[in-house]
Amino acid sequence: xxxxxxxxxxxxxxxxxxxxxxxxxxxxxxxxxxxxxxxxxxxxxxxxxxxxxxxxxxxxxxxxxxxxxxxxxxxxxxxxxxxxxxxxxxxxxxxxxxxxxxxxxxxxxxxxxxxxxxxxx
Amino acid sequence: xxxxxxxxxxxxxxxxxxxxxxxxxxxxxxxxxxxxxxxxxxxxxxxxxxxxxxxxxxxxxxxxxxxxxxxxxxxxxxxxxxxxxxxxxxxxxxxxxxxxxxxxxxxxxxxxxxxxxxxxxxxxxxxxxxxxxxxxxxxxxxxxxxxxxxxxxxxxxxxxxxxxxxxxxxxxxxxxxxxxxxxxxxxxxxxxxxxxxxxxxxxxxxxxxxxxxxxxxxxxxxxxxxxxxxxx
Numbered sequence: 001x002x003x004x005x006x007x008x009x010x011x012x013x014x015x016x017x018x019x020x021x022x023x024x025x026x027x028x029x030x031x032x033x034x035x036x037x038x039x040x041x042x043x044x045x046x047x048x049x050x051x052x053x054x055x056x057x058x059x060x061x062x063x064x065x066x067x068x069x070x071x072x073x074x075x076x077x078x079x080x081x082x083x084x085x086x087x088x089x090x091x092x093x094x095x096x097x098x099x100x101x102x103x104x105x106x107x108x109x110x111x112x113x114x115x116x117x118x119x120x121x
Numbered sequence: 122x123x124x125x126x127x128x129x130x131x132x133x134x135x136x137x138x139x140x141x142x143x144x145x146x147x148x149x150x151x152x153x154x155x156x157x158x159x160x161x162x163x164x165x166x167x168x169x170x171x172x173x174x175x176x177x178x179x180x181x182x183x184x185x186x187x188x189x190x191x192x193x194x195x196x197x198x199x200x201x202x203x204x205x206x207x208x209x210x211x212x213x214x215x216x217x218x219x220x221x222x223x224x225x226x227x228x229x230x231x232x233x234x235x236x237x238x239x240x241x242x243x244x245x246x247x248x249x250x251x252x253x254x255x256x257x258x259x260x261x262x263x264x265x266x267x268x269x270x271x272x273x274x275x276x277x278x279x280x281x282x283x284x285x286x287x288x289x290x291x292x293x294x295x296x297x298x299x300x301x302x303x304x305x306x307x308x309x310x311x312x313x314x315x316x317x318x319x320x321x322x323x324x325x326x327x328x329x330x331x332x333x334x335x336x337x338x339x340x341x342x343x344x345x346x347x348x349x350x351x352x353x
Contacts, residue, residue, distance in 0.1 A: 002175065003175070003176050003177065003178055026179065028179065030168075030170055031170075032170045048168065048210070050208075088176065090178060092178065092180060092181070094180070096180055098178050098179070098180065100172075100176065100178065100179070102176050106171075106174055106176065107170045107171055107172070108169075108170050108171075108172050108176070108179065109170075111179050113179065113180070119180065120180065120183070121208070
């Protein structure tokens, strides 16, 4: 399945599907390695976390309208995963549930991915 | 400047497309002379922010970029394209000496007489810097008579101010069409550049001047690397 604009109902039901079981996540926020090379005004912050095992007991999609979508996952140990800036989703052939934020120039700005199996190393 | 005959040219960069911008016409010139050229590409560029149009996904990008690099390699008539499969963005955090070990093995195998990679301290991207360091650490371990000529690519804003004019400026105007095809092969990453290059404006002119006239390299003395390492 190709990446599609985020459908709130479908994404919420997918968040429910991966709930209450051990999963791996990939989380990412980026403005690009070249951001401060191309523009001195930019303070280049970003992160990625890959193949982090978690179990979440609540997974909720919020936002939309004039805001980017955001997802919060409440973990079984009381911890949290929070990602904002999400706009697209898909589930690929490996059953990886992928949420991406695609910015106004078509580039990846944020990602939250959930899988029952480990992501590629 | 005409290119000197070489026994083997080794190109080491971290990402599919790193070769396209600054050195692909040089690669093709060598291949046209019958000189073997190997491109060692350390990652699949899987963490790129450009994920294609329409956008693919973070999980599929590596397949797209690998295929693009294979096509670019075919267009350049590369003798050999080697992927190492490191994760994009992580080279500087890898186990110490691991990438150096890979490069050293390749140097022993191919015995290149010219090596093309990035110039340490002047190549902007952390993966580029980590590549430059691994390459220089590897070359430093070779016996002096076995070391290839180091011809490095620098593009930091401070480059001209600090390093002056590049010693090697290879005329590549005759390769404009072929270089354009190589850039096009990396479409997921070069879409905006291809638009700029086709523009009949100052932006287009600057882009064509930058990429299609000369490919620039700085000579690097490995003794500088060996002597200055302790001070870092």
